[in-house]
Amino acid sequence: MARVAFLGLGVMGFPMAGHLAASGHEVTVYNRTAAKADGWVATHGGRAAPTPRAAAEGADFVMACVGNDDDLRAVCLGETGAFAGMRAGAVFVDHTTVSAAVTRELATTAGAAGLGYVDAPVSGGQAGAENGQLSVMCGGAADHYAAAEPVIAAYAKICKRMGAAGAGQxxxxxxxxxxxxxxxxxxxxxxxxxxxxxxxxxxxxxxxxxxxxxxxxxxxxxxxxxxxxxxxxxxxxxxxxxxxxxxxxxxxxxxxxxxxxxxxxxxxxxxxxxxxxxxxxxxxxxxxxx
Structure with missing residues (x-):
């Protein structure tokens, strides 16, 4: 079992994080609207954090499922971003559908900080997230993917590495x-x-x-x-x-x-x-x- 942070609790992220908790992982959640994070904790246990950085501190894996390129940068970068709180060797897994360009940009930034990065957009919609039956297509270094895949399995019907960073997107x-x-x-x-x-x-x-x-x-x-x-x-x-x-x-x-x-x-x-x-x-x- 792993220590996992999950950033973004929309219609996809809320149930995905729930599957992680149900699988026995120690889950900390962050959401821009704090009430939603509090609601998740009331349902699934774990804890809520006030910033992405606070959620990521001590985590083995940090999962994100937010809105777009700018939202993803916001939860990754800066003093309150997840990268600032992640320990060396931890892996960031992005489930957001974003451009391959921002994926490669953030993967490079993560690598320079000693972090792993896997782009892992999903398909299957809200029902797939709720039922733990998502198709997950991944990009990133083989060793980072291999480490993250057993955690992603909590909500995946299929999970496959497609190539280097950006290939998942x-x-x-x-x-x-x-x-x-x-x-x-x-x-x-x-x-x-x-x-x-x-x-x-x-x-x-x-x-x-x-x-x-x-x-x-x-x-x-x-x-x-x-x-x-x-x-x-x-x-x-x-x-x-x-x-x-x-x-x-x-x-x-x-x-x-x-x-x-x-x-x-x-x-x-x-x-x-x-x-x-x-x-x-x-x-x-x-x-x-x-």
Whole structure:
């Protein structure tokens, strides 16, 4: 069992930290809104710390799951940042989806301070976090990953090192690119079924068993039919991620025409007031166009 700090207790971080406590690790939590950290302690035990630095002091591993590049820098750097409190040889594990550039920047800073660094973005949404069934894609030195993997296992269905620092984030971009196209395709299929007078549930029952089947179809088709979009990953966060994908594609020379188009469709959903709806809300845009 390890001494672990967890920074960021949102819809993903709160249950992830809970799985660490349930696995027997000694967990200290930090959240920008202290009341949420206090609520976590009331539920899971452990203790709350007032700053990332205080949470990280004495920890073997420091996990983070925050919002974006700037949020990650804020919890890592400066006098109250986690790096200032970590002992030499401790490993920082970042579960936030951020740019590969900030990952490499922070990994270099951590290395200069004698710290390990693993970028470990996750996929599986809120349900995956709550059920301990996340896919975790990692980048970083092999020895740092090997040390962290048994701890990450508390909430992982699969955890795999993809390469050096930044490789985990690049893999997460592949994940978001694939999801964007899949959800738009599913939205169009369900919308087409509606306009054709077909039963969506019966259509899905049939086509989900063939080549069109997907996780999105199995888990979101019914709620999309009902117009319920309070599941999983919010549109605002998806647009943040797709922005990272498109910026990186410009740097690498990759062509992402469908991703660029779907990003604009999500912008339309935001204009409809759906920024906090989950990503399956693309179908709401099609219905509005009727």
């Amino acid at each position: 690049m893999t997460k971009m592949c994940n978001q690119i694939a999801i964007a196209g899949l959800v738009q395709g599913l939205s169009e299929a369900l919308h087409f079924a509606e306009k054709a007078g077909l039963s969506i549930s019966e259509v899905v029952e049939v086509i989900s068993q063939g080549a069109a089947g997907s996780w999105q179809m199995s888990n979101r088709a019914a709620t999309m039919e009902d117009g319920r979009f309070d599941f999983g990953f919010a549109v605002d966060w998806m647009r943040k991620d797709l922005g990272i994908c498109l910026d990186t594609a410009n740097e690498t020379g990759a062509s992402l025409p469908v991703t660029a188009l779907v990003d604009q469709f999500y912008k339309d959903v935001q204009k409809m007031g759906g920024g906090r709806w989950d990503t399956s809300s693309l179908i709401a845009r099609l219905r509005k166009l009727d």
